Every structure is written in structure tokens, then in C-alpha cells.
Amino acid sequence: MRSLRVLGLAWLLHVKMMSRSAFDGAMAVIWPLFYATVAFFMFRTGHGSSSLGPIGLAAAVMGIWTATSVPASSALQRERWSGTLELLVVAPRHLALILLPITLAASTIGLYCVAGTLLWARVLFGIHVTIIHPLFFVLGLVGTVLTIAALGFLMAVSFVGSRRAWAIGAALEYPIWLVCGFLVPVSLLPGWAHPFSWALGPTWGMRAIREAAYGGAPLGSLLLCVGLAGVYLALGVLVLRVVLDSARKRATLSLA
Amino acid sequence: MTNWLRVFFVGGVIAYRGLFNWIRPAMYIPTMLGSPLFQLIFFTKLGQYAHAQSRDFYIVGNSVQVCAMSSVYGMTMSVANERQFGTLGPLLASPANRAAVFLGRGLPVLMNGLLVSVFTFAAGALFLGFRPGLASVPALAAIVLVTVTSCTGFGMLLGSVGLRAKDVFFAANLAYVLMLLFCGVNIPLDVLPGWMSLVGRCLPLTHGIAAAREVAAGAPLSQVAGLVWTEAGIAVAYAAAGFVFFRYLERASRRSAVLDAY
Numbered sequence: 001m002r003s004l005r006v007l008g009l010a011w012l013l014h015v016k017m018m019s020r021s022a023f024d025g026a027m028a029v030i031w032p033l034f035y036a037t038v039a040f041f042m043f044r045t046g047h048g049s050s051s052l053g054p055i056g057l058a059a060a061v062m063g064i065w066t067a068t069s070v071p072a073s074s075a076l077q078r079e080r081w082s083g084t085l086e087l088l089v090v091a092p093r094h095l096a097l098i099l100l101p102i103t104l105a106a107s108t109i110g111l112y113c114v115a116g117t118l119l120w121a122r123v124l125f126g127i128h129v130t131i132i133h134p135l136f137f138v139l140g141l142v143g144t145v146l147t148i149a150a151l152g153f154l155m156a157v158s159f160v161g162s163r164r165a166w167a168i169g170a171a172l173e174y175p176i177w178l179v180c181g182f183l184v185p186v187s188l189l190p191g192w193a194h195p196f197s198w199a200l201g202p203t204w205g206m207r208a209i210r211e212a213a214y215g216g217a218p219l220g221s222l223l224l225c226v227g228l229a230g231v232y233l234a235l236g237v238l239v240l241r242v243v244l245d246s247a248r249k250r251a252t253l254s255l256a
Numbered sequence: 257m258t259n260w261l262r263v264f265f266v267g268g269v270i271a272y273r274g275l276f277n278w279i280r281p282a283m284y285i286p287t288m289l290g291s292p293l294f295q296l297i298f299f300t301k302l303g304q305y306a307h308a309q310s311r312d313f314y315i316v317g318n319s320v321q322v323c324a325m326s327s328v329y330g331m332t333m334s335v336a337n338e339r340q341f342g343t344l345g346p347l348l349a350s351p352a353n354r355a356a357v358f359l360g361r362g363l364p365v366l367m368n369g370l371l372v373s374v375f376t377f378a379a380g381a382l383f384l385g386f387r388p389g390l391a392s393v394p395a396l397a398a399i400v401l402v403t404v405t406s407c408t409g410f411g412m413l414l415g416s417v418g419l420r421a422k423d424v425f426f427a428a429n430l431a432y433v434l435m436l437l438f439c440g441v442n443i444p445l446d447v448l449p450g451w452m453s454l455v456g457r458c459l460p461l462t463h464g465i466a467a468a469r470e471v472a473a474g475a476p477l478s479q480v481a482g483l484v485w486t487e488a489g490i491a492v493a494y495a496a497a498g499f500v501f502f503r504y505l506e507r508a509s510r511r512s513a514v515l516d517a518y
Contacts, residue, residue: 022423022426026426027426027429027430030430031429031433034433034434034436034437035433035436037437038299038436038437038442038443039302039306041442041443041447041448042302042303042306042308042442042443043306043308044447045306045308045309045443045444045447046303046306046307046308162283164278164283164287167283167286167287168283168286168287170287170291171286171287171290171291171294173291174291174294174295174297174298175290175294177298178294178297178298178301183302183305184298184301184302184305185305188301188304188305189301
């Protein structure tokens, strides 16, 4: 119960802080709008306006990853710069309970982006996204937020040794968009890329959202999406233990 | 003059090495090469899926545009990081010629932008089947050089904002995506609304990309000379505006005693 309280309060605190940050808040919402606009123009000249609905939806969901990748990968580095990392490590709660809310808050900010992009698409391009299964659509969004937060958590603990972890996070933006099939179908990628796609939760999250919006059976994709989030969390906790043990033994916690 | 050149070349290189000390192969490869590579693949595949333009349209557009990753972000960091690292005060207190200090910082950034563009073109040839005629390669290289220069000039203008702005990376990020949308990188200018193509024509990249596309399709350099000269003019205009703005903000910061303040 206490752990849930820590998770909830820390999540709320970080959502508030990120919402007020020009970079984490406003940029996370604005940045994907530009990509969505590029995609709308490209598809309007190619396929015509009829195909824009699914593109609008995909571009909107893409923003959740955009909002998460940089803040998540640099989460530990930022604590280090602020001089609070040691305090967090020696706090009585497990560091995972402090880190996870940061990545969860970042992916929650991505929901602003989903709303913003759908609104942008509707107002400027006249794109109406109709949703066949609203409940599954909401669950798909929640599942995608969770899986992206968990993936971000795994990144946060994996890049702890890097001085510019944010740059790695930024460099991962396109690969995840591409491999998870947000805008470009995975079938257009070479065969060797498909297993990477299946191992990534956002692939299934996007699939569940699409199936919920346009008809299909989203439950399977949704379960895979949430299941993979659990796998990332477990892996992240393991990596965190190794990283903290190593940092304590070598006295390098505040270095890098 | 010797001093000016020494500050320009040696000072520029030392500043780059100091400010970008974190760029080691393990960092450079994913960020400066990996990211452009995936941008290229993403938009080329997206274009193929959308059936909007030919494959080469996206390869040329993105291979030229990725230089902004170095030119825009690099130049922004060249000024903003001096402030963040606390070295801006001593730098501006030195008697070194300001033009040499300011413009010298652009040279390594320009070379880096050139390398990123060349790498992305090579990746386009290797992974996506981009095959410009051999005869067009020198002209293409000249156009890319001019375009990277104009992009660096634009970066100088943004970088000078870093003397005062609190969150200059917000502006740099915004500029990067604006260029992606307005400069005809993935969308032909005639498809964009009139005001957007007008803005695009005032930005770097637009004319360079248009020239590069024509040359890659087999046109001689003389046929696109107008576009290349326009791009060169834009380069000079932005670099000059950047320097003037830099000097203005420097003086204003001294007057208000806010040089290192946030």
C-alpha cells in the first residue's frame, strides 16, 4: 500500500513538474504535431484524404513515445546533476519506485500529445477518427502508456553510465517509430526487423488501439502489450540492482 | 590577421573539443549517424507507403536536411553550453576578436554537418538503392557544402539567442522540425499552403535541397546556379544576422549584468 502511495504521489509530482516545463511539456506536445503534419501532407498527396484517419491516430500515439524517450533516458542523469541521486538511492523505498513514476509521468504527458494531435488533425485537416470499441480504445491507450513507461524505465537504468543519456534517448525516437509500425507497416521492413517489432510493447499497444478504433479483436494485443510492460519492469529492476551494486562497490554513483 | 586566423581556426577547434567532449564514438555513432540514418529510412519508407513521391525525392531531401542536426543543435550548444559550463564570462572578457570567436565556432560544426550529410547519402546508396550519376557527384557535393554552410549560419543566429534565453534547446528543437516541414524535405513546396512555402523560401535548406534534387536527377550545376546562389545568399544573411544579434545581446547582457545569469 505504501509503495502504491509512493508511486502515485511521485507520479503526480512529476506530471505537475513536466507539465510546466517548456521542454518536457510543451515540446513533447508540439514536436509530434510537426511529424503528424508532414505525414498528413504526404498521405494527402499520395493516397488522398480517405486514408488520413488511421494516419492521424498513429501519429497521435507516436507522441507518447516522443514524450517519454528523452526524459526517461536522462532521468537518472538529471538526478545526478541536481545532486539528489545519492539521497534517492539511500531513501528507504526501492529506487525503482522513485524512477518508475518519472517515466510514467513522461508517458502520461504523451496523452496530451494524443489529444493535441487528434484535435490538430480534426481542425486543420478535417480528419475524423471514429472509434468502434471506446472502452478498448481507452484501455489500449492506458496499456500503451504503461508499456512505454516500463520501456522508458528499462532505458533509464540501462543508460545510467552515459554522460549524455538524453542523446541516446533522442536517437531512439525514429527506430521505435519505425520498428513498432506506428506509421509505416512492419511488413514494409526487412524480415530480420520483425522479431524486434514483436518484442516491443508499443507495437502491440498500437495494434490494440487500431483494432479498438477500426474493428477487430484488441484483447490479445492488449494483453501482450501489458505483459511486455511487466517483462520490462522485471528486467529494469534486475539491471538497477546490478548497476547500484556496481556503483556502490566502485564509488561511482555520482560520477559519469 | 594572423591572430584573427589563429582565434578562428585554433580557437574554434579547441572550443569544439571542450564543449563537445562527450562526443566519443560510442555517443557519436548513435546520435550523429544513427539518428539521421533512421530518419532517412523512416521518411523514405513512409513516402513509399504513402505513394507520394519517388524514393530519390526523400533520400536527397533527408540526406541534405540531416546536416541541421549538427548545424542547428551544434551551433546552439556552442554558445549556450559556454553559459551552462560557466565559461561564457571569461570568454567574453578576453580581448579576442569577436567575429573570429563567433565564426570560428561554426567551422567544426560545419565540417560535422558535412560528414553527417555525406554519411546519409552513402547510407541511401547502400541501403535504399540511391544511384545518382557519377558525373553529378561533384556538383552534388558543392551544393551540399553551400547548404550546410547556410544551415550553420542559421544555427549561429539561434546560438546567439543562447546568450540570453533560458531554454534555447526548445528553440533549436522547434527550428529543426520547422525545417523538416517548411523546407520541402518530404513535401514539395507546391503542396504546402502559400504562406508555408513562402516561409520555407526564407529558410536555409529549401533552395539547396531543390538544387540537389535536380542535380541528382542529371541536371548540370549551371542549370541550378540560381538556386545555389540564393542558398549562399541566405547563408551570408543568417550568419551576419547571428553575429549582429550576438554582439547586441553581449552588450545588453553586460549593461544589465546578466551575462551568466539564468
